[in-house]
Amino acid sequence: MLDIANHLKAIHREVRRGTTSGGETVTVVLRRRYDATVEDVWDAVTDPARVRRWFLPLTGDLREGGSFQLEGNAGGEILTCDAPRLLKVTFGGPSSIVEVRLTGDGESTDFQLEHTVPIEIAQSGAGALFVGPGWDGALLALALYFAGEIAEDPVAAANSRESQEFCAGSVQAWSTVVEDSGTATAEEISAAAQVSMAQFAPDLAGGPTE
Secondary structure: OOOHHHHHHOOEEEEEEEEEOOEEEEEEEEEEEEOOOHHHHHHHHHOHHHHHHHOOOEEEOOOOOOEEEEOOOOEEEEEEEEOOOEEEEEOOOOOOEEEEEEEEOOOOEEEEEEEEEEHHHHOOHHHHHHHHHHHHHHHHHHHHHHOOOOOOOHHHHHOOHHHHHHHHHHHHHHHHHHHHHOOOOHHHHHHHHHHHHHHHOOOOOOOOOO
């Protein structure tokens, strides 16, 4: 049985609004620690044979300057691939940037993911609710993988009632983070949360998220 409360607490979440040369952006930041070496975590998130065991089938020209595609999900260009510490890619479009950084002490690894999009896409900090719960689900799946709790069908597992309950808690957690960040209005957060529930926890949409 999935320990939803502890898995939700294991993830650190942030929402930031900033400015780059291309204009204003919104960034979601997630961090989680895994009981595995940096090299092992890097391999688990870049080796297609392992990625498909906890996430999705991965194909492409998997090198810096190449491209990738996650089956039924996003694809993009590989901008930086500095094994085993830094991976930076476009994700679903040229202005949507995902950066993964790994740091460790030999026994465990701190996994940090940042997903940055232009304000035109996010609209406000509430845009975090469109991607944050999905990334929470990926970090959960990776944790279960390292714990030896490997689903026969990761996609089916991600759509299970139990996983949707985790996602509902994730939507609530991200709503709180966005509110605390001051990057969106209450109305924007409420509207985005409804969309997020319909996407990530459709069987629970309209019901309680506790």
